[in-house]
Amino acid sequence: MIIKRIDIRKFGVLQSCQENFSDGLNIIYGENEAGKSTMQQFLKGMLFGLEKKRGKASEGDPYQKYEPWDAPSFYSGSMVFETGGREFLLERNFYSKEKTSRLLNVQDFEELSVEHGDLQMLLGGISKAAYENTYFISQDRLLPGKDLGALLADEKNNFSRTGDGSFQLSAAVRTLQDRRKRYEKQRKILQTEREERFRQLETEEAVLMRDYESVKIKIQEKKEERKRIEYRIESFRKENIKSAGGIVPPGDENEKRAWNPWIIFGVVCFLLNHLLKGTLHLPGAVFFILQAIFAGMVVFGIVRVFQQKKAEELREIQERSSTEQKEEQQEAEINRMYESVKMIQGALAAIEEEGRDRELSLENIREQxxxxxxxGAEELELLRKEEAVCLAEEILKKLSADFQADRDDFLNEQMSEIISQITKGKYDDIRINEKHGIEVVSEFQTRKPEAYSQATMQQMYFAYRMAAGRLLAGEEKLPLMFDEAFAGYDRQRLLAVLQWLARQEQQVFLFTCRELEADILRENQIKFQEIRL
Incomplete structure (x- = not known):
């Protein structure tokens, strides 16, 4: 990719600024506050956009730093670049309230879409973060950020490039972990609710069981009460039959008492007196007196019999009345007992119905x-998703381990080659470690870059960033941009790195406030274009 020219309308201290660039080494010279860093940020903003940050993230926000306070709607510019043998025009308005972008193929006037990833595709799929940590070195960030290690971890055999640069393996693993934790949390919530519901059902079952046992006791008590009353009814009936069998019929007693001794004695004497009249030679007066006496005795006996009969009839009537009254009382008592039985039967039926309801409720609770x-189905589905996410997480981690060696070998080879060239072979073995940092192997010892001088450390991290850029950018040769990146180098180190940059196939932008870089390039007859701000 070659940036051919830019047109800055308003961007920080730069306004109405047009510049053309060569496809090789470009030295942009300017004194302090001339706009060198501003131009570097403009180039990056054109390639990757410039978003306005809010809240705590707005501290040090490039958008607010370079926004023209007097005319924010003119916060814009354009760029012409070439890639893949085609020339494109890119226009952007950075103003957040009027934000627009336009990407045009200059040769056939085809309109492309920045929003849909066409520009990202032309950039080889590299992300803004990856570019900032590799090919883009600003004076306030000479060393790579901590996220470069994560970006390299995401590469995993070029997994980080999906056309729009949005996929990152570490982010994908974190997403899977978050999703797994979310599924696990949801499943545990359902499990807790299910277990709580189970405990509630156990409590309800215990209460119902007590009620059911109480109902069963009531049923047994009612049955026993009914049985006692039925037994009383049966006993009552048997007693009535027995007492009825012991009553003497009134006629028999009357027949026994039909003959009175006075009647029998009077009749016998009357007849004997009549028969013995001639024998005894009783005077007529005596005879008639005796006959009268004997007849009186008969009359008295008859009267007596009549009186007894009347008394018997009266007693019989009284006894019959008493018996009927007693029978009525007994019948009433029996009817009352029958009513009690009916009431008990009704209460028993209600209690038995209540018992069936309790039994049905117990069956329902036991089923629940x-x-x-x-x-349940939802909980099992969450468990299935959780297991699937775990499996996907393990697969990604396995892929990460499988391609780790190849990626590390590539980085180690590239870093070692670059450091050897820019240090004239003094250091020729740099390796990436498990934490995605770098270590220098020298005289069979492994040391961190921080163990060396500041300039040497910067050389090592320069090699690290260039090698990482080759890995992350792939085949696309993106521009290299350095803002006072070599201010701490001595003349020998600066010559070595400039010679290395001149040999690269990539376009180079070197922003500096010193004449030293240009002087060295001229002395060594290295071709470059100089732009003064």
Whole structure:
């Protein structure tokens, strides 16, 4: 990719600024506050956009730093670049309230879409973060950020490039972990609710069981009460039959008492007196007196019999009345007992119905307990998703481990080659470690870059960033941009790195406030274009 020219309308201290660039080494010279860093940020903003940050993230925000306070709607510019043998025009308005972008193929006037990833595709799929940590070195960030290690971890055999640069393996693993934790949390919530419901059902079952046992006791008590009353009814009936069998019929007693001794004695004497009249030779007066006496005795006996009969009839009537009254009382008592039986039967039926309801409720609760004792469909589905996410997480981690060696070998080879060239072979073995930092192997010892001088450390991290850029950018040769990146180098180190840059196939932008870089390039007859701000 070659940036051919830019047109800055308003961007920080730069306004109405047009510049053309060569496809090789470009030295942009300017004194302090001339706009060198501003131009570097403009180039990056054109390639990757410039978003306005809010809240705590707005501290040091490039958008607010370079926004023209007097005319924010003119916060814009354009760029012409070439890639893949085609020339494109890129226009951007950075103003957040009027934000627009336009990408045009200059040769056939085809309109492309920045929003849909066409520019990202032309950039080889590299992300803004990856570019900032590799090919883009600003004076306030000479060393790579901590996220370069994560970006390299995401590469994993070029997994970081999906056309729009949005995929990152570490982010994908974190996403899977977050999703797994979310599924696990949801599943545990359902499990807790299910277990709580199971405990509630156990409590309800215990209460129902007590009620059911109480109902069963009531049923037994009512049955026993009914049985006692039925037994009383049966006993009552048997007693009535027995007493009825012991009553002497009134006629028999009357027949026994039909003959009175006075009647019998009077009749016998009357007849004997009549028969013995001639024998005894009783005077007529005596005879008639005796006959009168004997007749009186007969009359008295008859009267007596009549009186007894009347008394018997009266007693019989009284006894019959008493018997009928007693029978009525007994019948009433029996009817009352029958009513009691009916009432008990009704109460028993109600209690038995209540018992059946309790039994049905117990069956329902036991069925619910059975359902709650095992995971439901939703819980099983969450468990299935959780296991699937775990499997995907393990697969990604396995892929990460499988391609780790190849990626590390590539980085080690590239870093070692670059450091050897810019240090004239003094250091020729740099390796990436497990934490995605770098270590220098020298005289069979491994040391961190921080163990060396500041300039040497910067050389090592320069090699690290260039090698990482080759890995992350792939085949696309993106521009290299350095803002006072070599201010700490001595003349020998600066010559070595400039010679290395001149040999690269990539376009180079070197922003500096010193004449030293240009002087060295001229002395060594290295071709470059100089732009003064």
């Amino acid at each position: 307990k059975k359902e709650q004792s095992t995971a």
